[in-house]
Amino acid sequence: MVFNFMKQSTSFSPSIQKPVRIWLLLGLVMVLGQIFIGGVTRLTDSGLSITEWEVVSGVLPPLNATQWDDAFKAYKVAASRQHEVLHATMSLQEFKWIYFWEYFHRLWARCMGLVFIIPFLWFLIKKWIPRWLTRRLGWVIILAAAQATMGWIMVKSGLNDDTRTWVSAYKLVYHLSLATILLGILYNTYLHAQYGSQPSDLARIKEDKIFHVSGGLLLLQIVLGGFMAGMRAGLIHNVWPVAIDIQGFLHLFSYDTANWTDYEANIAVKAWVQVAHRSTAIILVVVFIFLAKRYYKKYTRSVRALCVFLGIQYGLGVLTLIYAIGSIPLLYGSLHQLVAMGLVMSLLHLHYSMHIFHASQNSDVLSE
Numbered sequence: 001m002v003f004n005f006m007k008q009s010t011s012f013s014p015s016i017q018k019p020v021r022i023w024l025l026l027g028l029v030m031v032l033g034q035i036f037i038g039g040v041t042r043l044t045d046s047g048l049s050i051t052e053w054e055v056v057s058g059v060l061p062p063l064n065a066t067q068w069d070d071a072f073k074a075y076k077v078a079a080s081r082q083h084e085v086l087h088a089t090m091s092l093q094e095f096k097w098i099y100f101w102e103y104f105h106r107l108w109a110r111c112m113g114l115v116f117i118i119p120f121l122w123f124l125i126k127k128w129i130p131r132w133l134t135r136r137l138g139w140v141i142i143l144a145a146a147q148a149t150m151g152w153i154m155v156k157s158g159l160n161d162d163t164r165t166w167v168s169a170y171k172l173v174y175h176l177s178l179a180t181i182l183l184g185i186l187y188n189t190y191l192h193a194q195y196g197s198q199p200s201d202l203a204r205i206k207e208d209k210i211f212h213v214s215g216g217l218l219l220l221q222i223v224l225g226g227f228m229a230g231m232r233a234g235l236i237h238n239v240w241p242v243a244i245d246i247q248g249f250l251h252l253f254s255y256d257t258a259n260w261t262d263y264e265a266n267i268a269v270k271a272w273v274q275v276a277h278r279s280t281a282i283i284l285v286v287v288f289i290f291l292a293k294r295y296y297k298k299y300t301r302s303v304r305a306l307c308v309f310l311g312i313q314y315g316l317g318v319l320t321l322i323y324a325i326g327s328i329p330l331l332y333g334s335l336h337q338l339v340a341m342g343l344v345m346s347l348l349h350l351h352y353s354m355h356i357f358h359a360s361q362n363s364d365v366l367s368e
Contacts, residue, residue, distance in 0.1 A: 016193040017128045023119045024190045030112045037105050039337035046101035048079035053152045078159040085165050132198050136189045143182040150175045169230025176226040191352045211351045214287050224277040231263045233270035234324045302350040309343040
């Protein structure tokens with residue numbers, strides 16, 4: 001989705017220097033990479049393996065046997081419930097595997113910061129970044145800082161708590177939502193830079209309303225997916241195509257408000273979350289089919305990309321569910337999270353295509 005899916009020609013041409021556009025594209029790819037690595041970290045139960053947030057000294061992993069023993073002991077104490085429930089027989093070698101994913105996740109975040117800040121300052125000195133792009137990137141910096149902070153708050157929610165096997169599902173949802181918003185803003189910024197438009201060039205159009213509805217539904221689905229992940233709701237009722245089996249239907253009626261906080265021990269909220277996630281998926285499919293039928297002829301490439309991502313995502317969702325026996329399948333689960341971001345980007349690309357087309361038409365009329 002980071003490449004050109006524009007079918008129609010526009011009156012805009014890139015005014016941003018090519019190195020800046022390449023830099024934005026690199027940042028976009030790195031954010032996608034971080035989201036994928038984050039999914040793997042969650043699915044391998046690696047998130048609690050590093051019990052401190054050391055911005056500078058944390059760059060280096062344990063380098064000798066003593067340091068590894070200390071890290072393993074710290075994990076056993078700070079994440080005692082997870083260790084007892086999931087990893088009671090874990091060896092030091094197995095601990096190194098989960099430590100690697102959390103370490104890699106944090107190291108990638110540090111690299112993203114360097115890849116962003118150093119060229120950004122250089123481009124500012126060279127005066128290659130216009131005012132509108134500086135404002136956009138300011139929002140990216142704020143969101144990235146909030147995302148990093150939320151990441152540690154999320155990890156901390158699962159440490160030194162004898163009632164929690166994993167991190168808080170609610171904080172995981174905040175973390176995932178911020179990542180989605182960050183990706184969306186960065187991708188939209190890249191599109192403007194790549195095609196030579198500015199946000200002020202694109203006036204409101206009548207298609208905005210249906211885009212806001214479909215975009216809101218997609219964001220809701222990602223939030224529900226976050227709850228599915230955080231509550232491990234995918235480990236129950238692994239049936240398809242029916243939404244839920246008889247036992248699950250009975251679980252829905254065992255609901256109690258306490259389930260929302262003590263969701264690990266209770267199944268009702270997990271059942272409701274799964275039903276909501278699967279129902280919203282069906283609604284999204286219907287809405288996106290409507291979009292495809294309505295706009296395919298005018299925005300062929302953007303709609304085709306949207307449909308491809310939708311089909312892959314739905315298939316991955318089904319595979320993740322039916323193979324989630326005891327644990328979420330690593331390949332399907334991590335790809336399911338990544339392709340969700342592709343779906344977000346394809347919808348944003350379709351919306352941008354609509355705006356750029358209308359802006360070009362208006363420009364052509366004014367020039368006549």
